[in-house]
Amino acid sequence: MEILGSGAEATIYLETARGKRQVIKDRVRKTYRLPQLDDELRKTRTRREANILRKLPLPGPKLIDSDGKERIVMEFIDGTQAKLLLDKEVKLARTIGAQLARMHDAGIIHGDLTTSNMLVKDNTLYFIDFGLSFTSKEPEHKAVDIHLFRQALESKHYRVHERAFQEFLAGYRESRHADEVLARLAVVERRGRNKAKY
Numbered sequence: 431m432e433i434l435g436s437g438a439e440a441t442i443y444l445e446t447a448r449g450k451r452q453v454i455k456d457r458v459r460k461t462y463r464l465p466q467l468d469d470e471l472r473k474t475r476t477r478r479e480a481n482i483l484r485k486l487p488l489p490g491p492k493l494i495d496s497d498g499k500e501r502i503v504m505e506f507i508d509g510t511q512a513k514l515l516l517d518k519e520v521k522l523a524r525t526i527g528a529q530l531a532r533m534h535d536a537g538i539i540h541g542d543l544t545t546s547n548m549l550v551k552d553n554t555l556y557f558i559d560f561g562l563s564f565t566s567k568e569p570e571h572k573a574v575d576i577h578l579f580r581q582a583l584e585s586k587h588y589r590v591h592e593r594a595f596q597e598f599l600a601g602y603r604e605s606r607h608a609d610e611v612l613a614r615l616a617v618v619e620r621r622g623r624n625k626a627k628y
């Protein structure tokens with residue numbers, strides 16, 4: 431078994447079972463959290479992620495198995511993190527916008543939209559890392575999702591973030607509810623700026 435990564439929350443292993451490569455995502459115990467709270471958080475995030483993977487109506491890793499507590503087994507996507515591509519390929523942001531439009535139209539909020547949580551394989555964009563996801567049709571929730579993505583662009587892709595966000599918007603306009611959500615985004619961002627003054 432090979433370790434693919436160990437993020438803030440989870441250790442990601444790659445293994446081969448019955449000739450197929452699969453990913454194991456283990457949400458490891460965090461000793462800085464109270465044990466009970468830690469168990470609860472790991473369980474909620476594991477269940478959220480498994481539930482979304484089960485019903486995701488767009489490209490993403492297929493769920494293979496989950497213990498409903500701390501472990502998820504899913505399909506391995508042999509792709510490249512969007513994070514490593516976006517600076518040279520700003521148009522990728524348009525695809526991100528179009529795919530997010532489909533996800534939001536299906537009533538799914540990602541909750542952690544960064545370019546490390548997207549993989550590109552054969553010109554297809556796959557979303558991953560659904561531990562903070564939930565279902566909602568509220569423009570507010572969709573707008574916050576987009577606002578977090580914009581902040582992620584500003585911090586990880588500062589050289590291209592303005593162009594990238596314009597591309598993203600061009601893609602997102604494919605959503606049936608784009609006008610409503612983008613109007614809400616303006617409200618969310620105004621609120622953010624006002625908060626910063628205090």
Ligand SMILES: Nc1ncnc2c1ncn2[C@@H]1O[C@H](COP(=O)(O)OP(=O)(O)OP(=O)(O)O)[C@@H](O)[C@H]1O
Nearest residue numbers: 435437438439440442453491505506507546559561
């Ligand atoms: N199904 C998969 N196929 C290929 N690579 C994956 C897959 N799942 C995760 N990875 C790789 O491992 C990295 C970390 O995975 P992920 O984002 O799910 O965990 P994390 O950020 O540590 O967890 P979390 O944000 O839930 O705490 C990803 O950025 C990606 O490079």
Ligand SMILES: [Mg+2]
Nearest residue numbers: 437546547559
């Ligand atoms: Mg991640």
